[in-house]
Amino acid sequence: MDSLQSYLTIAAMLFSMGIYGVVTRKNAIAILMGIELILNSANINFIAFNRFGGMQNLDGHVFSIFVIVLAAAEAAVALAIVINLFKNVGSVDVDDADLLKG
Amino acid sequence: MMDNSNLTLALLNLFLPLLSFSILILFGKKIGDKAHLVSLVLIGGMLAIAIRFFSNVFHYGAEPILETSIQWFTTGKFSVDLGFLINNVAAIMLLVVALISFLVHLYSVEYMKDDPRYSRYFAFLGIFTFSMNGIVLADSLVMMYIFWELVGLSSYLLIGFWFEKESAANASKKAFLTNRVGDIGMFIGIMILFFEIGSFQISGLIEGVQNGAFSGDMTLLTIAGVLVFMGAVGKSAQFPLHIWLPDAMEGPTPVSALIHAATMVAAGVYMVVRIFPILTPDALEIIAYVGGITALIAAIIAITQNDIKRVLAYSTVSQLGYMIMALGVGAYQAGFFHLTTHAMFKACLFLCSGSVIHAMHHALHELKDHDTDPQDMRNMGGLRDKMPITFWAMFISTLAISGVPFFSGFLSKDAVLAGSLSYYHHHHGWSLFLPIAGFGAAVITAFYMFRLIFMTFFGNSQNKDIYSHVHESPFKMTFPLILLATLSFAIFFTLPSTINPFDSHGWFTHAVPMVENVAGLNMHEVEEGLHHAHHSAMMISLAVAGIGILMAILFYLSKSIDAKKVANTLNKVKLYNLSFNKFYIDEIYNILLYKPFLAFSWLCSKLDWDLYDQKFIDGWGWITIKLSDKSGEADYNWLDQKIVDGCGRLTQYFGRNLKLTQNGVVQNYLLGGIMGLLLLIIIFQQF
Numbered sequence: 120m121d122s123l124q125s126y127l128t129i130a131a132m133l134f135s136m137g138i139y140g141v142v143t144r145k146n147a148i149a150i151l152m153g154i155e156l157i158l159n160s161a162n163i164n165f166i167a168f169n170r171f172g173g174m175q176n177l178d179g180h181v182f183s184i185f186v187i188v189l190a191a192a193e194a195a196v197a198l199a200i201v202i203n204l205f206k207n208v209g210s211v212d213v214d215d216a217d218l219l220k221g
Numbered sequence: 222m223m224d225n226s227n228l229t230l231a232l233l234n235l236f237l238p239l240l241s242f243s244i245l246i247l248f249g250k251k252i253g254d255k256a257h258l259v260s261l262v263l264i265g266g267m268l269a270i271a272i273r274f275f276s277n278v279f280h281y282g283a284e285p286i287l288e289t290s291i292q293w294f295t296t297g298k299f300s301v302d303l304g305f306l307i308n309n310v311a312a313i314m315l316l317v318v319a320l321i322s323f324l325v326h327l328y329s330v331e332y333m334k335d336d337p338r339y340s341r342y343f344a345f346l347g348i349f350t351f352s353m354n355g356i357v358l359a360d361s362l363v364m365m366y367i368f369w370e371l372v373g374l375s376s377y378l379l380i381g382f383w384f385e386k387e388s389a390a391n392a393s394k395k396a397f398l399t400n401r402v403g404d405i406g407m408f409i410g411i412m413i414l415f416f417e418i419g420s421f422q423i424s425g426l427i428e429g430v431q432n433g434a435f436s437g438d439m440t441l442l443t444i445a446g447v448l449v450f451m452g453a454v455g456k457s458a459q460f461p462l463h464i465w466l467p468d469a470m471e472g473p474t475p476v477s478a479l480i481h482a483a484t485m486v487a488a489g490v491y492m493v494v495r496i497f498p499i500l501t502p503d504a505l506e507i508i509a510y511v512g513g514i515t516a517l518i519a520a521i522i523a524i525t526q527n528d529i530k531r532v533l534a535y536s537t538v539s540q541l542g543y544m545i546m547a548l549g550v551g552a553y554q555a556g557f558f559h560l561t562t563h564a565m566f567k568a569c570l571f572l573c574s575g576s577v578i579h580a581m582h583h584a585l586h587e588l589k590d591h592d593t594d595p596q597d598m599r600n601m602g603g604l605r606d607k608m609p610i611t612f613w614a615m616f617i618s619t620l621a622i623s624g625v626p627f628f629s630g631f632l633s634k635d636a637v638l639a640g641s642l643s644y645y646h647h648h649h650g651w652s653l654f655l656p657i658a659g660f661g662a663a664v665i666t667a668f669y670m671f672r673l674i675f676m677t678f679f680g681n682s683q684n685k686d687i688y689s690h691v692h693e694s695p696f697k698m699t700f701p702l703i704l705l706a707t708l709s710f711a712i713f714f715t716l717p718s719t720i721n722p723f724d725s726h727g728w729f730t731h732a733v734p735m736v737e738n739v740a741g742l743n744m745h746e747v748e749e750g751l752h753h754a755h756h757s758a759m760m761i762s763l764a765v766a767g768i769g770i771l772m773a774i775l776f777y778l779s780k781s782i783d784a785k786k787v788a789n790t791l792n793k794v795k796l797y798n799l800s801f802n803k804f805y806i807d808e809i810y811n812i813l814l815y816k817p818f819l820a821f822s823w824l825c826s827k828l829d830w831d832l833y834d835q836k837f838i839d840g841w842g843w844i845t846i847k848l849s850d851k852s853g854e855a856d857y858n859w860l861d862q863k864i865v866d867g868c869g870r871l872t873q874y875f876g877r878n879l880k881l882t883q884n885g886v887v888q889n890y891l892l893g894g895i896m897g898l899l900l901l902i903i904i905f906q907q908f
Contacts, residue, residue: 142892150888217885 126167133160147201147211151194158190227274227287231305234270234315235354237263238322242347249340256340257330260347264323267350271319274312278732286312290360290422301421306360309732310557314357314491317564318484322350324701325479328572331697332475332579342382342473349375349480356488361421362411362449365492369407369452372485373400379480380472389471399465403455410448413441414499423495430499431739439501442740446504449496450511457489457541460515464807466538470530474575477530482537482571483564490544490560497553501740509549509644513658515542518804520665524672525788525801528596529574532673536622537567539662543637546655551747552640554733559637561729562629562714566618569705573615576694576702577601577677580608584690593687598676600687605678607691612678614702619674621709623667624766629711631762634663636751639758643750660765667769668776675777 133156140153162183169179201211208215241263245256252259277286290304307315326346333342352375355368374397381393415421418429435442453459458466469481480486493500493508500508516539523535540563547556581595593600605612621628624635641655682688693699707713715727738744776784788797802808 138895142888142895213888214886216887219883219885219887 123167123171126163126171130160130163130167133157133163145212145214147204147213150213151197151201154197155190155194158186162186227307228289228305230270230273231287231307231358234267234274234319235351235358237267237270238347238350238354240347242344242351245340245344245347249344252340254334254339256343257326260326260343261323261330263347264319264326264350267354268319268323271312271315274307275316278309278312279728284308288360288424299419301363302361303364304360304422305358306423307358309734310491310494311357313557313561313729313732315354317487317561318350318353318357321479321483321564321568321705322346322353324568324704325475325572328478328575328698328701329473329475331695332575333473338382342379345375345378345382346476346479349379349485353484353488357491360423362414362423362426362496363421365495366404366408366411366452369404369456369488369492372480372488373397373404373456376400376469376480376485379476380469382472382476386471388468392465392468392471396465396469399462400455403451403453403462405451406448406454407450407452410445410451413445413448417441417445426496427498427739435740439503439741442499443501443503446496446500446740447507450493450500450504450508453489453493453545454511455489456492457486457545458515458538459489459511459542459545460518461806463515463519463538464810467531467534467803470528470534474530474571474578477534478568478571478575481534483568486537486541487544487560487564490541490548490556493545493548494553494557494560497548498736498739500738500742502742504740505549505551505742507549509546509641509652509655512542512544512546512549513641513655515539516546516662517542517658517665520662520669521800522803523669524665525797527598528594529577529598529601529673529677530571530596532598532669533567533570533574536570536666536670539666540567540622543634543659543662546659547637547640550640550644550655551738551742551744552636552643552751553736553744554730555633555636555640555751557733558714558729559633562621562633562709565705566621566628566630566709569614569618569702569709570622572698572702572705573611573618576608576611576698577604579694579698580604580611580691581687583692584687587690588686590687593684598673600683601677602680603678603682603688604691607688608678608693610693610699611702614699614706615678616674617706618709619670623670623770624663624762625770626763627711629709629714631766632711632714635755635759635762638663638762639751639754640747642758642761643747643754646754647746647750660761663762664765664769664772667766668773671770671773672777675773679778 137153137156137158137160140156141150144150144153165179165183165186167179168174169177172179204216205211238260241260244259245252249256274286285306285308287305287307290302293301293303295301326343329342329346333339336342349372352368352371356365356372359365359368377393377397380396381390384390384393411421414426418426418434420426420429430442455462466481466486470477472481519535519538519542523532523539526532526535540559544556544559544563547553547559578595581601585591585593585595617628621630624631638656638659641659645652645656714729735744735748775782776787791797799805
């Protein structure tokens with residue numbers, strides 16, 4: 120089971136689940152969780168390629184760590200946006216935030 | 222080198238007055254009432270140079286004092302030169318111009334005092350003197366023509382110097398336009414000579430005629446000569462273009478003395494003197510008759526004029542007629558002699574009249590009388606005791622112009638009359654008119670000049686108030702009078718050869734020798750004729766001068782003949798009115814020239830406005846408006862409404878429909894993005 124394909128499969132599954140969550144959930148918090156899944160699927164890919172790609176350095180690992188830091192920052196900003204959203208609209212349902220409607 | 226210094230002097234002589242003009246026109250405002258100092262110094266320098274040139278005259282050589290020229294421009298084979306030709310005639314003329322110009326400048330200091338355009342007046346005098354010197358110095362007809370127009374311009378400026386007065390503005394225009402008529406003829410004449418001979422130089426023209434440039438066709442040379450002479454007809458106020466000169470008296474009186482008596486009007490005579498050798502006998506005959514008619518007609522008009530300056534103006538026209546007649550009959554020397562003597566005594570007469578007018582004007586000013594005409598002799602009378610210097614100067618110059626022995630006019634007029642008499646002896650027939658005109662004009666001249674003297678200075682004052690306020694003019698004005706009156710004595714023209722006042726053989730006759738006429742006139746014959754006619758002419762002219770003076774005494778001094786009664790008697794056949802109204806020449810021109818011209822102009826304007834402008838031009842406007850209407854309609858209905866608005870509507874339609882996709886739900890957009898991405902991946906997989 121210790122092969123590139125199995126890692127990529129898991130990453131693809133995580134990615135798809137993340138997309139599904141982002142597109143279908145109405146709750147803003149749930150959407151954020153979907154985004155986390157997508158980011159983590161990317162992390163898995165980085166590590167997997169680093170290991171099975173025959174590279175002697177730790178580039179993939181470093182990249183993953185950056186992504187994790189980025190994800191933390193993103194979560195902080197996004198949660199702040201959600202709180203503001205709640206204050207303005209009165210719910211965290213993204214369907215209610217339709218000011219961009221043409 | 223001698224020649225070089227002469228050239229420098231000639232250049233200085235020409236350009237000093239121009240310098241005066243430039244300084245005063247550029248800095249006149251700053252210099253203000255010190256303007257006369259600038260011009261007096263510069264014109265004084267010019268006078269010194271003129272005297273220096275004049276001193277050469279006594280060498281009695283026929284060789285020119287200075288003859289030099291430089292190339293101005295070349296076109297094709299022809300080159301046009303500018304240069305100086307100073308012979309004895311030019312040197313004498315230079316002195317006449319410089320002397321009178323200087324005296325007039327001096328006189329004007331007082332006469333023009335307090336004029337608001339004081340410095341401009343002296344500037345104009347400067348440019349006039351410059352232009353006049355140019356005419357005198359010019360060695361070619363084209364250069365002479367340039368300066369000819371320049372004196373015309375300065376005369377225009379000075380006649381219209383008081384342009385606030387409508388009559389002065391009109392007079393300046395009249396002078397300018399009348400001169401144009403003559404100048405066109407002169408220009409054509411110069412061009413004929415140029416195309417036949419190929420030179421503008423006077424010496425070149427004489428040589429050309431001598432070498433037979435016109436040998437096959439003397440008529441053409443006659444025509445050319447008469448055409449060039451037309452310039453003199455205009456400038457020297459000869460019949461029928463004399464009408465501008467009396468009106469030119471609207472200018473300041475010193476200007477009348479300088480320009481319209483002594484120098485500019487004599488330029489025509491001077492020009493004929495210069496081209497005399499190439500004038501054919503036929504052309505000279507025409508010239509003689511023009512001069513004769515002018516002398517007689519102007520003298521007759523002068524009898525009845527009451528304006529002191531107008532009498533002098535007609536007298537000038539008449540005397541210029543004498544000079545022209547003298548040249549026409551071949552008495553070249555006499556014509557130029559009369560020019561010189563006339564310049565002195567006529568300038569004196571004008572300056573004297575200026576002095577009288579000045580005094581009258583001041584008297585009227587003190588009396589606050591603005592209606593009385595200070596120039597009308599009927600308002601004067603008895604001024605002799607009040608203005609002794611002016612009276613004596615005017616009296617002396619009147620004696621000179623009337624042809625009384627011991628005075629310069631006697632000698633020169635006698636020579637002119639001898640010329641006309643000898644012409645009759647040679648030609649008979651109609652040429653009898655010339656001596657008749659000459660002697661007739663001499664009687665009349667003596668008569669009207671003494672009439673002027675008696676009306677102005679003798680008798681009882683017509684108006685006691687004015688009389689008591691009249692004063693003699695200050696020294697700056699009387700000095701020129703004294704000097705010019707002195708120069709009216711015959712002795713200054715006959716020294717050193719003779720002091721006999723009846724003998725005109727002095728330095729002048731030596732300095733101005735007879736010239737050869739290369740166009741066919743036998744000058745030896747003329748000279749012989751003059752010599753024979755001399756004595757009879759002198760006797761007759763003495764007699765006629767006496768008659769004229771006697772008649773004036775009877776009419777205006779002793780009043781033993783009532784002038785009014787004679788006038789009324791003459792008027793039964795309208796003779797008095799004929800003279801008083803100047804032979805109706807202005808009126809005749811009005812009917813024959815101006816009125817038809819104005820009618821023609823009116824017709825032209827009618828055609829232009831009513832037909833061309835109103836119908837044709839406006840017609841095009843109408844068509845354009847109609848076309849624009851149609852084009853505007855088409856533009857709006859088709860292009861604007863259909864095509865431009867169509868594009869707008871199409872855009873609006875798409876916008877309205879596509880708007881629906883923007884529902885504000887971010888997830889929809891994201892879904893769209895992912896779908897698109899998948900689509901792209903699937904598409905790229907195919908390759």
